Amino acid sequence: MMSTDFVHHPFHDEDGDSLREECGVFGVVGARDAAAVSALGLHALQHRGQEAAGIVSYDGQEFHVRRGNGHVAENFGTGEAMAELPGTMACGHVRYSTTGGTGLRNVQPLYAELASGGFAIAHNGNISNAMHLRSDLVRRGAIFQGTADTEVIIHLVATSRYPTLLDKFVDALRMLEGAYSLICSTPAGMIACRDPLGIRPLVMGHIPEKNGKGAVVFASETVALDIVGANFDREVEPGELIEVDLDGKTTSHRPFTKTASRPCIFEHVYFSRPDSISAGQSVYSVRKAIGQQLAIESPADVDLVIPVPDSGVPAAIGYAQESGVPFELGIIRSHYVGRTFIQPSDGARTNSVSRKHNANRALVAGKRIVLIDDSIVRGTTSLKIVQMMRDAGATEVHMRIASPPTMHSCFYGVDTPERNKLLAARMDMEAMREFIQADSLAFVSIDGLYRAVGEAERKPKCPQYCDACFTGDYPTRLTDLAEKTHAGQLNLAPGKPEKVA
Amino acid sequence: MMSTDFVHHPFHDEDGDSLREECGVFGVVGARDAAAVSALGLHALQHRGQEAAGIVSYDGQEFHVRRGNGHVAENFGTGEAMAELPGTMACGHVRYSTTGGTGLRNVQPLYAELASGGFAIAHNGNISNAMHLRSDLVRRGAIFQGTADTEVIIHLVATSRYPTLLDKFVDALRMLEGAYSLICSTPAGMIACRDPLGIRPLVMGHIPEKNGKGAVVFASETVALDIVGANFDREVEPGELIEVDLDGKTTSHRPFTKTASRPCIFEHVYFSRPDSISAGQSVYSVRKAIGQQLAIESPADVDLVIPVPDSGVPAAIGYAQESGVPFELGIIRSHYVGRTFIQPSDGARTNSVSRKHNANRALVAGKRIVLIDDSIVRGTTSLKIVQMMRDAGATEVHMRIASPPTMHSCFYGVDTPERNKLLAARMDMEAMREFIQADSLAFVSIDGLYRAVGEAERKPKCPQYCDACFTGDYPTRLTDLAEKTHAGQLNLAPGKPEKVA
Amino acid sequence: MMSTDFVHHPFHDEDGDSLREECGVFGVVGARDAAAVSALGLHALQHRGQEAAGIVSYDGQEFHVRRGNGHVAENFGTGEAMAELPGTMACGHVRYSTTGGTGLRNVQPLYAELASGGFAIAHNGNISNAMHLRSDLVRRGAIFQGTADTEVIIHLVATSRYPTLLDKFVDALRMLEGAYSLICSTPAGMIACRDPLGIRPLVMGHIPEKNGKGAVVFASETVALDIVGANFDREVEPGELIEVDLDGKTTSHRPFTKTASRPCIFEHVYFSRPDSISAGQSVYSVRKAIGQQLAIESPADVDLVIPVPDSGVPAAIGYAQESGVPFELGIIRSHYVGRTFIQPSDGARTNSVSRKHNANRALVAGKRIVLIDDSIVRGTTSLKIVQMMRDAGATEVHMRIASPPTMHSCFYGVDTPERNKLLAARMDMEAMREFIQADSLAFVSIDGLYRAVGEAERKPKCPQYCDACFTGDYPTRLTDLAEKTHAGQLNLAPGKPEKVA
């Protein structure tokens, strides 16, 4: 009865040994088939969230909502689906798990009928004081349908006492802390905005039209502009709010005090597609540069450079080019990763790693190899892959990681395991090496990472990026966490970003 | 109502501009959970057929059949599915389209209750006189359920007048022409065999067990042995029939006059997974060697070597290593290829090529590039990809193909377009180059291809491989084709292989 | 994805020529498997609403919600469904169409997390000032999920400034006008109440347990008590609110000024099952008594008394017994009424009446007959049935209707066509007879109807029942209707019930 989705994020195993971006957003104003454009755009953002997808369109009179579990193609591939979503403005969302199993209540865009009319919202990020705000709203009579932090924003808008919708919306934003890139639809047009630190990405472009007037497009990544034939204009700036009316006229607002931005550096390392331009740079080039840094910082005397597919490939190319060691596909990955398989009682290797990856035995047998991977989370995948290489006859297996050790949880929209499950939070370098049974292990340094993104180094007083997962240096307050774990213990002074160890 | 399968062969677009292997087969005798082992094995063969899958198990008393449209994981991923398939012997099949839309009648393994007991059969290949045999059987009262040529084999067995099942089976095989690798289950055990020319592959291995007695495994490719933890023992020889009883005892039979074998050379070029060992050679190494041949035969004065992902990657690595030009990912492919998307009326590029491939603009802009692809079928994909590279700013786009021109249809189990749709059958080299709008175009030579597989050259009198798709040199009679197109015209003398232009 | 429900209300055709009760409610406190008890109870109320069903259970810690389109058995027949609904308290709901096609948002019981904790509500009836209240709530920032009037009640509770939940609930009820029988679950127990006029029914009973302590049960009709093995204790009184704590202790409240009750008289005529006890009387006996009244008021000189099945059967038995004319099944109804069938272009009679009803030709041929039906709505069904009898050879066809002419719409929870579609609102008696092509036509008189329910006559100043569909005498204000049609025109004085013609 359910549409079944058997194919998973190509970069992950199902054992939870991964980090997961939680969302991608897309919006378009002024396209003849806005929902079809949005479906394509979301399809290009599918890697940012594969559990559910939704589109809300507006036809000048009414809003139309369609949401479902599963991939974009499953929910929006048919003409029937598009016929349900008429209009020239649409916004859409892809997301990871609908936590709590409560069906579609949390699938975005959320939609509500406010006194001012319909209001749709798609959110990438995480509000770190959502529980706090929610409690207060419920005390005042608000009725919540789901558990998503995004719903808090709608209630803040609905109950704001400012006169205009834009004022109400800004009033709501001011109460938020954390990370948010938002795309909203109203009967007057679209609103796109990014939190003051610009933690999550948001870009803007336009589809040129023959008859002169084009459509305005917003998306989490530039690849979504590419697929819909849009030109990339610029990023939505951190702290910027852009209004687009139904005629495509755009107005930029700056409702926040200007602060230094802190975009997520992990977007470069892992989340964004390599063909995206993020924070002004080619993600592919950055990843290659990380590999080159790694080769400089941590060379390995080996015969072959082998990527852990697919996310380790660009860094491995960089590593190979810098080191002069040949780049070879020593691990072949299957494109068909079933969610579950029954474990035979015989000797079959049925873990998700071996269902997805197979050693290219003829290549690696008798060779010394260095494996290049993007990150280590729990370490279980690395262990299995090292073992797979040894079983295939590799005589030495070295591991190089294209990011610094992941030691802290993310509270800004990335689904990380709890801290005590992160390998790098539990062990020192030698213990990690031993755990994954590699002959040597090295991570790129934090400054090496900053160099790869074109900085001279990380400025410790005022880091150019959010790198809290590596450093614990959280750029915002974390009210919900503080309240959950007792403010006293965390000594979270109001107004001041805190480092949570 | 149906489980929907939105993700397609990673190597294809949906425009039919591709060749498609039609099947993969797997069998195991003596494993405690034979169906679960088979599900894993078929999963590793998923690239050989993605439209439908089936497994038949035998528990010593009864046969159990389960077949379905869709991927292996969709049909065999659950404990319920496995519970329906008890027993220590099982055979399975993955296939491409169930032609005719007649539901599950053609999904294999086929199963029938013969006078001798249950009989299951899984077939990779194509019987080139199936229509001829079928007409004769129907005239004698046989009732066919489906359109698959495989059903002919069952009826030949059922109506054979030999006394034992093995005799009946050999009697049936002797009437067949064409390509077949077969795995059959009977109450006495398993029968695996390969046609006299060995056109389609079939390998044999065993799962070692701690208590000394292991399971015997057959599969289309060695990757299916890897995933179930089996050791690769040897290929089933062309013209060999191997009986395995329920205790795992194997007996080899040679029911045919010995002839020189002619395995399909395209398995190396395209069908087999790069981590498989085919005809004694690493598929990955052969593909790299083809790339090296190409670089020697047809160098290009360029800045970057760019594979058309994913199937062009090994040849591109070989080409880059031979030429010294850097290997780079200039095309990024999405792993989420929805079957259909509605075409917006705006400027979005919604063809399947652009939904699956995106240019890495930052990399290719301003560069001279050479693209490496495995083959050209209709040419439409090549045209789109060349265009995509030019749109992204490449200044020169050269194309190199890791196979000779595909000029003839296959009648041995590969779904090729009709001859008049094959670009190389319609145009000369320069016209092809013009059609795909490349700055230069070259294919590896037929002798270059043979050198890559380790031969000195192709022996024209007695070619070492079936290369009919390149040469039109068909190694068997093609009775059905001859009868369809009037024997007179083709002058097909009985018993003599014919070249069909 | 959808469960498909092909079998419809046995008493209706699909042409909309019918009245439809909109809901049934059920609740139980103190039963070991409260959800399973509720599923059975709702199953017995299925005739009151067949489009959707829901149950909310409470296990002492948490609320569990399950709702779905389709029949109770489809949604709650499995052990898995029950396992999702643990606890000893549960309330449930069956309903007619989820108007607007917006999926499950309007399926009840509705559930919300209030500041006071979880709150589930199941509602039978209709709030005649719901739109008015809703507009006001939205203006104050409330966000509505669905279009059901019931959601208004939750928001009124959530935003009430009274201190306790019970006070908030009563505060909310005081703002309502219209008809409501409500069953609510809170962490403290169950609340059941009925509007001051008692328009919709609600009964109370208990399941005796061996160990002394039983469960308290509420339901729309006594048949739901029968099926769960509960004894019928009494009706919930009009204007009464009963609290039941988790230990089963009940407390009765009277939050409204006492007024004369006005239960819906149509429950006797049509909605309730004949084996229910409604307003202290056997529905079956009342219907037979109506038939007897009809025979006295409007005799017919005929050979056979024939019920229009199934709802006309009890009245036909009464008519036959009073008149002495034999009761016979001249119309046979099929129990399989498919929602749709394609109309062949040939002569087949494919309207829903002929798919559901067939003439017993051998019986009626050559006979004079009187048909007994419960009501006439649009008249289209009556026309077809009269025609069917004539086609079968009946020489005279008389029609007797076991209710007065239905001339006015219901605003209290019955889905009636708009007034201008009601046959009796458009035509006089002779025109109606001519329309349905009967030889004679008669309805029971309004006083005859009151006599059948045991009254001497209808008291015009203070009618004992709500009979607005027959008389236009609406017992409450109809604010939404008045605002929709301009208060001025209707001259609706505040506080005074109005007759809307």
Next chain:
Amino acid sequence: MMSTDFVHHPFHDEDGDSLREECGVFGVVGARDAAAVSALGLHALQHRGQEAAGIVSYDGQEFHVRRGNGHVAENFGTGEAMAELPGTMACGHVRYSTTGGTGLRNVQPLYAELASGGFAIAHNGNISNAMHLRSDLVRRGAIFQGTADTEVIIHLVATSRYPTLLDKFVDALRMLEGAYSLICSTPAGMIACRDPLGIRPLVMGHIPEKNGKGAVVFASETVALDIVGANFDREVEPGELIEVDLDGKTTSHRPFTKTASRPCIFEHVYFSRPDSISAGQSVYSVRKAIGQQLAIESPADVDLVIPVPDSGVPAAIGYAQESGVPFELGIIRSHYVGRTFIQPSDGARTNSVSRKHNANRALVAGKRIVLIDDSIVRGTTSLKIVQMMRDAGATEVHMRIASPPTMHSCFYGVDTPERNKLLAARMDMEAMREFIQADSLAFVSIDGLYRAVGEAERKPKCPQYCDACFTGDYPTRLTDLAEKTHAGQLNLAPGKPEKVA
């Protein structure tokens, strides 16, 4: 995934305490939308088989097949379904359980491509030597797809050595023993036939068309003619074979030696719809006459005559009219019978009888009643219904059964329990009365039953009907049963009908 069918045969409980007709057949030649006509016709025959339905149409060029589990309306209610079934000739089938759970292989009409062209067959009845014939066919190389006895007929036709299809078909029929009413489609037209004894019914009619030329229709019962607007022409005679060509020209053949016919008398008692004409008589009138016979043979001194709904109603009307005791609905049946409900651990009555039937307490309390039911199979339903009446306060409960005791299994297409589960085969009259706990129990006599169908009495030497379920007097050989239970024991002399005790 599956369409779910939650509503069951109205006459049955799910405890298996019932007899079940196994099939209904329908065919039409010369109708513009033959499939739509067939869908309606099958819908009217739904009571004869509710588990699966199928239609095969022929458009002059090709046959089109559609079959599915579930009701006719579920499978053939949509325009899409009809669009798959073009043509002016169609035949269809409804059936009970697809025994063995092997999906759709046994759902009829069966279809095969023979040397002579397409051949579709729909069968009502049971071939009592099917296993015997099947074994022989398999030995000769036939491959069976399903387990249905009907498939034997196709293989007999396919392997017959007669020259024409009609000759082959008659050749096949001559080998059959048992009961069969068959409707077959071939490229030349339709063939309808009935076994020599005419055990199962088959009627013939035509749809009159305005332009003079009508369609020919065959069906199991006349109600299927009524619903498609066809006139009833006559029964297909026992032993008659009627050919209809595509122009509607009919030819009658008599391929068998003339014998006295033996139609199934139970069709009158139970299977056929009351509005059908069976063997020249109104089923409703026969059932009333049985009730009258019962009242004469076994009067009861009671206050009320109460039918067990719905199948007992006509007999109860007859009993009431003959006895002068009032007919009343003392048991109300629900039209919503869910397949399963979870048993609460509390006191709820959840057996299928109480989910389907409820006592009309107000009516029966304090009364002496006689219950009229059609038959007793295992007796468990009768026990529950008697108990229900006593619980409702009936002071005396008498039971009268409108058929003689069912003591023998049927081998002609009715799904009866094994003999040792039939109450009447296990107990004498007094023991049965005690088992069901009635105050008295009586069955109509076998001669009374014959009188009700218009005979003076049963002719013991040459009974006018097949009444084997009451008498054990089987009118054909039962080869499969004999071989299964050892011919020696049964002493089955060839050619002579045997009484199997």
